[in-house]
Amino acid sequence: MKDDFATLWGGGLDPTAGKTLQRQLHTKIRTSILDGKLAGGTRLPASRMLAGRLGVARITVVQAYDQLVAEGYLEARTGAGTFVASGTPDQLTQTTSPSPSNGAFAPARPQHTLLSGMPALDQFPTAIWARTTSRAMRKLDTNLMYHSDVMGFEPLRRNVASYLQASRSAVCDVSQIMIVTGLQQGLFLLAKTVLQSEAPIILEDPGYDGMLASANASGHPVRYTSVDDYGALPPRETQGLLVTSPSRQYPLGYTMPHSRRLELLDWARRTDSLVFEDDYDSEFRYAGHPLNSLQGIDGGQRVIYGGTFSKSLFPALRLGYLVLPKHMIEQVARFRSATDSFPSIGGQIALNAFMEDGDFTRHIRRLRMIHAKRKNLFTNFADTHLKRFLDFQPSDAGLHLLAYSRGELLDFGLSDGKLASLAQNAGIGAVPVSNCFQFAPRRQGLLAGFANLPDKTIEMVVKKFAHAIHMVLDTTTK
């Protein structure tokens, strides 16, 4: 990907030409956008990196980007990077409002992207949560005020351990549970502590770009392992930290069979490697039984398990957990103590009380039914209105559906970046699946969130999305 950009713009930058290098680069990027080589939503390389690859000063790239931002071709999103603006340059759709009338799933900011992996946030028991929090806060005594366990609040960790033993066959005790802000922090902590300094982080290809961002930030080299119908293949690397999502491969949705799990563990043993099990939405399986976690099969020797409350409760809670093999605890905790300490006690004691009261289990059980219903509604309406354009993959788990572009869409060459922005405008949390690919043959399609769409809005948003696609195809072929 990085090299693609250098190839796209590197040739022909000429310091002796009449125009400045900045102006030349500006023109090249603008042309790439105008002729469709760069789809809306595409992330541009960091200025430092691109400058290095083009052999120009960083300021040249920064100024070219800045100008394109000012002209509306690019968008700088704080904390995420610089992106090709959606809908640019031809304002593909006629939809005016970026958010549907029902405020329940309106974005927090106009430019905010609807996420595809959201649970039914409209069904969150806010009143119970507020009451539970209030009760927990009234017990905030001086001991809790200077609580200082970097592993997290021990009663919460005990509840997490019990939950994982029961629901994921995890082999662990409370000492191994570390409360984290999320799985990207989890990967970063592991990379900075228990992974040898030159060893690679091995990601699934296709895979989750959030993990790629965290892996890159850690400074470790990044490698990839392919995915077949059974999930990740054992890597070719002779050592490293493999990040895998066996419960439900992201983005393809495969559940890894037991045999493949054993192969991965065998690879880890043979090569003295580590495995980070990213179990991001395993709570939501709508048919069949979940398989035992890799961590459970391994017994917690080489597998670090990671889970999150972002999907089961809500993402801004920023609470997740790691199950660390015992010999890693001290090293990870020491680094974390030096660089981050631990998540605020308030959220931890509230969540602990929510679990103690049985509200967590009740909420998950309820969400499973709600999500299953929404999946069926969404699938049915999509079958009626979107089948021509999108090939929805069967799935019995998770919070989003994978759909590959097909037929007219492919013929027309509408990029999935543009497609995702049409879905977003219609009110469907969607990300282009092509973003997930590195070296594997890139496919076009969407990860479309269904779980956070209130039942009664599903027909409307699906139709709106289908209408927007029709508009694009009609308008442009005229």
Next chain:
Amino acid sequence: MKDDFATLWGGGLDPTAGKTLQRQLHTKIRTSILDGKLAGGTRLPASRMLAGRLGVARITVVQAYDQLVAEGYLEARTGAGTFVASGTPDQLTQTTSPSPSNGAFAPARPQHTLLSGMPALDQFPTAIWARTTSRAMRKLDTNLMYHSDVMGFEPLRRNVASYLQASRSAVCDVSQIMIVTGLQQGLFLLAKTVLQSEAPIILEDPGYDGMLASANASGHPVRYTSVDDYGALPPRETQGLLVTSPSRQYPLGYTMPHSRRLELLDWARRTDSLVFEDDYDSEFRYAGHPLNSLQGIDGGQRVIYGGTFSKSLFPALRLGYLVLPKHMIEQVARFRSATDSFPSIGGQIALNAFMEDGDFTRHIRRLRMIHAKRKNLFTNFADTHLKRFLDFQPSDAGLHLLAYSRGELLDFGLSDGKLASLAQNAGIGAVPVSNCFQFAPRRQGLLAGFANLPDKTIEMVVKKFAHAIHMVLDTTTK
């Protein structure tokens, strides 16, 4: 320090001797403890580092440490490292209970160290906080549930910006405020983003060991600059990130005059360097007026300001803030997005409401009076009971007092590590000041917390501490 250990134990490890290397190292460390070369509370070097310096396998060090932990000579504290056990080997004191009868400042765990920099946690308005939190939580709608601004909750950031403009003459707007878990996270984020990869982090010597831990974790080389009566001297380094505490130098307590502030800024400009202003407890000044922040003088070009709610509210809240120069925002935010995201929304909205309601300002104002009173009480009782042993330095700010060992204590050679454990046992949050020194001539003494001692307990704990010192001197000279 690291080299001290290698010198202490390195000579004479002999792989051809009858005893294993592990056994030899075990004996050497044990002897260092028994003959008093290693004081209780001393942190041992990380096993990997010591192994490197001694030229032995890491497992050798790990096993030697493990055995000493099993024998009670060392303590492994999760997330903090391996320490010489307090009171070992001669069980210096007869005090039996580690915590005073008043539970208000009892340690959360038996082995927990009372921190010296604690505010009056017994005076925290828990009922108001619980009510405010509950009210904030009832407003938790789906927008807040998928809030995703890595800079933090914008209304809170706006309140922080106003507070800093008014109270610290900070030059900033809301876009520059990043909510963090604390100042060590702040330093780590800066080190990983805006500091050139080989550039040093320059710490004050003496200084805060928490910053040293964060600096080391970042992988940057660490250098030191000396401290005189005006605070940190301009570093000799020709580039880097200087960490300084001008409001109240830690641990010496000096307030940096304006002239020195200008010298530091001049150094930063000349060398194209950065300054991290650690303003850890500037809220608590009991006489005179605070000087403008370095950030305010600089105008936010080269100075990154950091503050925390750990001292003004309570440490387990884990909320603090950075004021980032505008050109740094995107880079810091991107790294943070990849590796940590942001603190849980709950604590942020609760704190925001607490500030909106004026409760924050009221609480700080009230604490100032309470702390001033406790400081006077503590100073008076210390003058009566501890003057023989400890030379308390005058101070009109902060949450702890600095006292140097003197007279009999020095003659006797009681280390401040042991002294701190006597203070801890008596119920006074205390840390040995010698821990703060690197190359500067090391002094013995204590940082003794006064602010978190309820008024009526102060006389008792001071007397108890004095009694414990008498016991040690008497018992051992018999």
